[in-house]
Amino acid sequence: MRLVVARCQVDYAGRLSAHLPMATRVLMLKADGSVLVHSDGGSYKPLNWMSPPCTVKEGTADDGRAEWVVTSKTDDTLRILIEEILHDTSHDLGVDPGLQKDGVEKHLQELLADHPATIADGLTLVRREYPTAIGPVDLMCRDADGFSVAVEIKRRGEIDGVEQLTRYLELLNREPLLTTKGPVRGIFAAQEIKPQARVLAEDRGIACALVDYDALRGLDDPTERLF
Amino acid sequence: MRLVVARCQVDYAGRLSAHLPMATRVLMLKADGSVLVHSDGGSYKPLNWMSPPCTVKEGTADDGRAEWVVTSKTDDTLRILIEEILHDTSHDLGVDPGLQKDGVEKHLQELLADHPATIADGLTLVRREYPTAIGPVDLMCRDADGFSVAVEIKRRGEIDGVEQLTRYLELLNREPLLTTKGPVRGIFAAQEIKPQARVLAEDRGIACALVDYDALRGLDDPTERLF
DNA sequence: GTCTCGATCTCGCTT
């Protein structure tokens, strides 16, 4: 890992063209050849970058200034024209052990699979990831009256999720095994449901269920937590 | 901008929980208080981070080791436990003039608006960003037979885009002015169309059109290019 | 402010 602070101008040509005027920035050169150009703001996304695999060639422009050219296999190029280097250090970081995550949609699905009644009273699980021709339904359940219930789970419930569940319901309602009692019901379960998504769901006869993630976690054995 | 290389352990708690075991990493502390934790690999995304607005508090853990705690307004916290600092420098970067881009979907739309016949023979433009209740249609056109044609443009055509166009068509077909000759036709135009999107489009009676961006650029005056 | 949609998205998993 090499860290460089320099006055530089950056031009990218690849899937699009992008240009950064001359200014002082941080250049992060990673061991795999990738380069990140960061400024003192924005969020974690660099102003410009080149993803690995790629190679850096340090050369000289026509006017004698230093120019680094980063090229990828796919002919993308990042040209860094350097006017002045203010800082330049290299560091051996070793291999990173990597990130452990907990709490994304998959986990939400696991928790709801264990406690389906929190979605709607009397709901019992038939199976998770119930397969259809266009992809698996998150939870297939049955309600107290014996109706089949397809549950789509999202962290944030938006219009796309309702569309997805609608497509599933269309297919599921063609399966005689699921519709013995009547049409398959749909429930859209999310930690947060956007107004437009709620309107669309109601329009399609789909129920909405707000999920309380913290309460669900509380139902589980606390010793099962990751760290 | 402060650059720190340190042996550290990082824990994030917010919308999810994430943990990084002790290892040597680069910590980038930006002027707005945001923090990025980078390793010597991956692409531009940090292993862990805190987005602004947030504040860093440098303190000491129970065992005497340094601990930096980064907190956001929304109660997200990033704890960095530091075992050893290998490098620590600060730099004044000033304000960045920012990035200029060229070649994104907007340009594709501009080019296709100028040359609608490249989407389908005989197509003429009625207007760009034709408004509907749920958002604007990219291009509203008319074909040689006088039928209205709604065009949705994507760089990469996926299933969401077909859904979007379907919703538009549903609304447009309620407008008598557009349906004098018959129902509004839909065309899904993209540089690349995923198989599932193509199948869904066909199922909905929506035509697909592959767009050749470079050929379109060639139709335009080359002196108009940005850089 | 909120909401919507694109992205050199990135990342991870499945086929």
Add this chain to the structure above:
DNA sequence: AAGCGAGGTCGAGAC
């Protein structure tokens, strides 16, 4: 390897 869905998405533009 390619496709597809999710993201602590981020970011820009519209309303």
